[in-house]
Amino acid sequence: MTITVVGSVAFDAVKTPFGERARMLGGAATYFALAASFFDRVQVVGRVGADFGEEELQVLAMRGTDVDDVERVADGKSFFWAGEYGWDLNSRETLDTQLGVFADFQPHLSPASRACDVLFLANIQPELQLGVLEQCGETKFVAMDSMNFWIDSARDALVEVIRRVDGVILNDAELRQLTARPSLIAAAREVLAMGPSVVVAKQGEYGAALLTEDQFFALPAYPLETVVDPTGAGDTFAGAFAGCIARHIDRPVTEPVLRQAMAYGTAMASFCVEEFGTERVERLGAGEVDARVEELQRITQFEHVPVPLEAS
Ligand code: AMP
Secondary structure (H helix, E strand, O other): OEEEEEOOOEEEEEEEOOEEEEEEEEOHHHHHHHHHOOOOEEEEEEEEEOOOOHHHHHHHOHHHOEOOOEEEEOOOOOEEEEEEEOOOOOOEEEEEEEOHHHHHOOOOOOHHHHOOOEEEEOOOOHHHHHHHHHHOOOOOEEEEOOOHHHHHHOHHHHHHHHHHOOEEEEEHHHHHHHHOOOOHHHHHHHHHHHOOOEEEEEOHHHOEEEEOOOOEEEEOOOOOOOOOOOOOHHHHHHHHHHHHHHHOOOOOOOHHHHHHHHHHHHHHHHHHOOOOOOHHHHOOOHHHHHHHHHHHHHHOOOOOOOOOOOOO
């Protein structure tokens, strides 16, 4: 089984109430790959500049991730994003976006990347996502992400991508913006009606909800006392979610598999936010992830002994 991710590989500058980093490894594909590589072999398709060094490439290639399709442009600069969070870590302000070599990114997938079982279209221009779909014929499960900018500026192409994927992983505000429906459930239902079989609504520190045609499932975020930097949490969630699905791909993607994917996504994302950027996940052990999944199971169970209620 293999997983291919197409998206940004970047440098980020991030400031939160708990500290800052002037330049750290980032990008949606980076976070996704680090998380997914705990589950399966990952191929990253992206584009970086000459400033992207051997050290960064080695982090990306940790746990055997294939970086052959990360094109390095000798006379260009890597995508750079700067953001700042206030006390409400669920919302952030983008201070700077420098596309650099990412501006002319035209994903070309090698035969190995095309032959993946699971494909993740990270947040890139929807027309490019469509181009990637054209290249991958046999994929068993395709999931995607997007952002407010594309919902506003490339809605038709974005809806076309949604029509053609199996899973949509968006945050709650994006789902509302896409459908103009204030109810998250109604918004997710509308997206399901466009074609995918799975919609995941990410809700930051409040967790994530999963909707399929006939099921609803939700998990809170793993309860942490210290959150340092939420950057990349969504892509880390998506990496573990997709990784879990890849591990079960020979069987139909059943409800229990999707729920397990939600649990692993939630657990993995909780490590991401404990330190800046990829710092925590870089030295994460598989046992630590399992322990948090178990803990999540424990804290989300309850016994139902009906309480006789008073009639009015
Ligand atoms: P997340 O916090 O999960 O939304 O992911 C944050 C990552 O997305 C950062 O590492 C950024 O480098 C990357 N990013 C920010 N803006 C964009 C964009 N417009 N296109 C692609 N990637 C982006």
